[in-house]
Amino acid sequence: MIRDVNQIPDKTASGPFYLEALNPEQREAVVSLDGPVLVLAGAGTGKTRALTTRLAHLLATGRARPWEILAVTFTNKAAREMKLRIGALIGEAVEGMQWLGTFHAICVKILRRHAELVGLKPDFTILDTDDQIRLLKQLIKARNLDEKRWPARRLAGCIDNWKNRGLTPDKLKPEDAESFANGLGAQLYAEYQARLKTLNAVDFGDLLLECLRLFQNNPDVLESYQLRFAYMLVDEYQDTNVAQYLWLRLLAQRHKNVCCVGDDDQSIYGWRGAEVSNILRFETDFPGAKIIRLERNYRSTGHILAAASHLISHNDDRLGKTLHTMDEDGDKVVLKSVWDGEEEARGIADEIEALQQGGHSLNEIAILVRASFQMREFEERFLMRGLDYRVIGGPRFYERMEIRDAVAYLQLAANPDNDIKLERIINTPRRGIGAASVQLLARTARAQGVSMMNAARQLAGTDEIRGRARSSVRELVMNFDRWRGMIETTAHTKLAEIILDESGYTAMWQADKSAAAPGRLENLKELINAMGEFENLAEFLEHVALVMDTETNEQTDKINLMTMHAAKGLEFDTVFLPGWEEGLFPHQRALDETGKAGLEEERRLAYVCLTRAKKRAAVYYTANRRIHGLWQTALPSRFVSELPDDHVISDAGQGQAENYGVSRFDTAQFAAPKSFGHQKAKIIRTSYETAKKASDFQNGERVFHMKFGYGLIEAVEGNRLTIQFDTSGRKRVLDNYVERHP
DNA sequence: CTGGAGGATCTTTTT
DNA sequence: GATCCTCCAG
Numbered sequence: 001m002i003r004d005v006n007q008i009p010d011k012t013a014s015g016p017f018y019l020e021a022l023n024p025e026q027r028e029a030v031v032s033l034d035g036p037v038l039v040l041a042g043a044g045t046g047k048t049r050a051l052t053t054r055l056a057h058l059l060a061t062g063r064a065r066p067w068e069i070l071a072v073t074f075t076n077k078a079a080r081e082m083k084l085r086i087g088a089l090i091g092e093a094v095e096g097m098q099w100l101g102t103f104h105a106i107c108v109k110i111l112r113r114h115a116e117l118v119g120l121k122p123d124f125t126i127l128d129t130d131d132q133i134r135l136l137k138q139l140i141k142a143r144n145l146d147e148k149r150w151p152a153r154r155l156a157g158c159i160d161n162w163k164n165r166g167l168t169p170d171k172l173k174p175e176d177a178e179s180f181a182n183g184l185g186a187q188l189y190a191e192y193q194a195r196l197k198t199l200n201a202v203d204f205g206d207l208l209l210e211c212l213r214l215f216q217n218n219p220d221v222l223e224s225y226q227l228r229f230a231y232m233l234v235d236e237y238q239d240t241n242v243a244q245y246l247w248l249r250l251l252a253q254r255h256k257n258v259c260c261v262g263d264d265d266q267s268i269y270g271w272r273g274a275e276v277s278n279i280l281r282f283e284t285d286f287p288g289a290k291i292i293r294l295e296r297n298y299r300s301t302g303h304i305l306a307a308a309s310h311l312i313s314h315n316d317d318r319l320g321k322t323l324h325t326m327d328e329d330g331d332k333v334v335l336k337s338v339w340d341g342e343e344e345a346r347g348i349a350d351e352i353e354a355l356q357q358g359g360h361s362l363n364e365i366a367i368l369v370r371a372s373f374q375m376r377e378f379e380e381r382f383l384m385r386g387l388d389y390r391v392i393g394g395p396r397f398y399e400r401m402e403i404r405d406a407v408a409y410l411q412l413a414a415n416p417d418n419d420i421k422l423e424r425i426i427n428t429p430r431r432g433i434g435a436a437s438v439q440l441l442a443r444t445a446r447a448q449g450v451s452m453m454n455a456a457r458q459l460a461g462t463d464e465i466r467g468r469a470r471s472s473v474r475e476l477v478m479n480f481d482r483w484r485g486m487i488e489t490t491a492h493t494k495l496a497e498i499i500l501d502e503s504g505y506t507a508m509w510q511a512d513k514s515a516a517a518p519g520r521l522e523n524l525k526e527l528i529n530a531m532g533e534f535e536n537l538a539e540f541l542e543h544v545a546l547v548m549d550t551e552t553n554e555q556t557d558k559i560n561l562m563t564m565h566a567a568k569g570l571e572f573d574t575v576f577l578p579g580w581e582e583g584l585f586p587h588q589r590a591l592d593e594t595g596k597a598g599l600e601e602e603r604r605l606a607y608v609c610l611t612r613a614k615k616r617a618a619v620y621y622t623a624n625r626r627i628h629g630l631w632q633t634a635l636p637s638r639f640v641s642e643l644p645d646d647h648v649i650s651d652a653g654q655g656q657a658e659n660y661g662v663s664r665f666d667t668a669q670f671a672a673p674k675s676f677g678h679q680k681a682k683i684i685r686t687s688y689e690t691a692k693k694a695s696d697f698q699n700g701e702r703v704f705h706m707k708f709g710y711g712l713i714e715a716v717e718g719n720r721l722t723i724q725f726d727t728s729g730r731k732r733v734l735d736n737y738v739e740r741h742p
Numbered sequence: 743c744t745g746g747a748g749g750a751t752c753t754t755t756t757t
Numbered sequence: 758g759a760t761c762c763t764c765c766a767g
Contacts, residue, residue: 104757629758
């Protein structure tokens with residue numbers, strides 16, 4: 001949020017009151033209503049304010065009525081917040097904005113209206129990831145593929161990837177299909193899609209793709225939406241994937257009043273299909289687009305902003321922005337070297353206690369980690385000290401096993417033909433219906449073209465299933481028939497209680513002696529509670545499918561603990577950044593799998609983290625870290641050396657670093673750094689060279705690069721080569737991505 | 743069909 | 758080190 005103290009109202013401002021609180025660039029972003037607009041909004045530059053004001057302005061000036069505006073966000077949280085803030089500006093009229101939501105929510109809305117046109121029934125179900133994996137597992141098994149070598153999880157990843165790129169099975173190129181089971185992936189993908197159709201189901205990726213297909217195959221439908229959406233607005237544009245981009249471009253063709261807001265430096269979701277290039281090519285797609293840069297930062301003090309800006313300047317692939325702050329210099333970014341994770345957690349807990357004693361609120365303190373396993377050490381330490389903390393973006397409520405099971409029961413009561421849900425709960429709790437019986441049900445259902453519930457109803461009366469399985473199947477069918485009959489007559493919360501009770505699901509957890517069981521029972525109670533917020537069962541189930549988080553407006557004072565990714569969009573007075581070590585951050589896997597692009601994304605992550613801090617930022621790195629149960633010597637992250645000396649203060653704690661001698665953990669090449677400041681850069685360079693030897697390429701050599709083709713080396717700096725490529729122009733690449741051309 | 747033992751695996755995560 | 762998953766014996 002913006003600190004109003006720092007907003008410098010422009011004296012020449014005139015017009016509506018809400019424009020007065022904006023700086024000239026923000027105001028430009030608000031009043032440039034016609035034609036395509038790209039707002040490049042740096043971290044902390046009042047993006048959300050500009051964006052919500054723009055929407056309010058559209059409505060207040062009568063340029064558009066609420067239902068003529070399409071406003072898309074990525075998360076439900078962002079959609080909620082936007083709605084709240086527009087409401088604060090314009091009041092009730094915000095309720096009419098029925099097209100404000102996530103990409104997925106908007107697509108569902110459109111798809112339900114035109115389901116038949118894409119071969120679905122309007123009550124199609126939306127699969128969650130569990131269901132998806134289960135289904136894929138069946139398909140892989142049916143092909144007699146080795147499940148170890150080709151896990152369903154990985155196929156799900158591939159399919160997700162393809163869908164993000166807008167690739168339906170028919171558009172898949174052989175080289176794409178190669179990524180799973182030597183090309184079999186393409187066939188499995190096609191089978192999976194066919195299976196979804198017969199189940200009258202879609203997965204998350206399909207919501208976008210099917211909507212896209214609907215538009216492409218039905219020009220009249222497309223036109224009706226193009227006409228309806230007089231103005232379009234997209235938040236976090238740097239996070240859009242290809243499918244979303246195509247969807248937007250199609251809808252914007254008519255009025256071309258599309259406003260995209262984003263920041264290429266904050267693109268941290270490349271690994272799940274986000275294409276920064278969507279920002280880069282905006283001007284090409286929408287000729288005459290107006291580009292507005294928001295570069296006045298209202299969040300961080302001078303040193304923090306300077307450190308972050310300098311760090312991100314190491315990236316080649318960026319549009320380039322220069323952020324300014326009117327704020328004072330403030331504190332320098334603190335750099336701390338510690339022995340290991342334990343000392344790191346202890347040190348941060350100490351700092352937090354000191355801040356707390358100084359009257360600072362814990363709510364204004366955050367710890368941002370690269371990987372979730374790093375959280376444990378902090379949680380243990382905080383519990384020990386009695387410091388309250390909350391984990392942001394941890395395992396989500398609706399993703400918990402017991403909640404998914406319970407929801408599956410409810411979905412099945414609402415729609416007994418939902419085979420996927422039936423398979424999920426048919427033997428949970430254990431009722432003696434094993435794999436063999438389930439197989440039989442599935443086979444019978446398939447043969448007769450009916451749902452498994454119907455097959456179960458038939459088989460319960462024959463001898464094909466024996467013993468306990470048979471009586472259980474019969475009982476289950478009868479139960480569901482009864483529960484279904486109660487939907488109209490019983491309050492949905494009451495019905496949920498009855499179902500969980502009579503099915504034996506509650507009893508299953510009551511009998512469970514594991515430590516997690518009481519918590520699960522609590523969660524089930526909470527689920528019933530949450531259902532009360534909805535009118536009826538159907539409404540609740542639609543919500544569950546799309547909105548995986550629950551709103552929590554917790555007011556108590558707690559330290560915020562989260563991953564770096566979860567921190568995007570948030571801000572805190574004080575931010576602790578532990579674990580800045582090579583391999584952890586930047587993460588080794590990012591480097592291995594996507595090379596330079598991966599490194600730059602990690603660097604953007606560092607930038608996002610630093611710019612979360614308003615007043616204080618502290619970076620920590622350990623000399624030793626235990627990963628997967630093994631102790632490893634850690635090298636300071638290269639990002640540490642990319643922080644500018646002028647804006648950083650090195651602090652070896654209470655001198656602990658000096659007191660440690662060389663330990664059994666130290667390797668010959670690297671001992672824990674003894675002091676910082678001027679020596680910092682040198683130590684790190686040494687470690688680099690041991691880790692990654694200087695290039696043995698020379699100027700004038702001809703080389704080949706996987707992506708850019710053949711080229712001539714023009715310069716060598718360490719392991720970075722500047723190459724003039726024959727067809728792709730001049731690029732700087734790392735030497736391990738090229739090979740000598742004979 | 744169920745439960746226990748051994749084995750592989752372990753970044754980030756929204757919808 | 759911890760957890761989730763698979764396999765196998767009962």
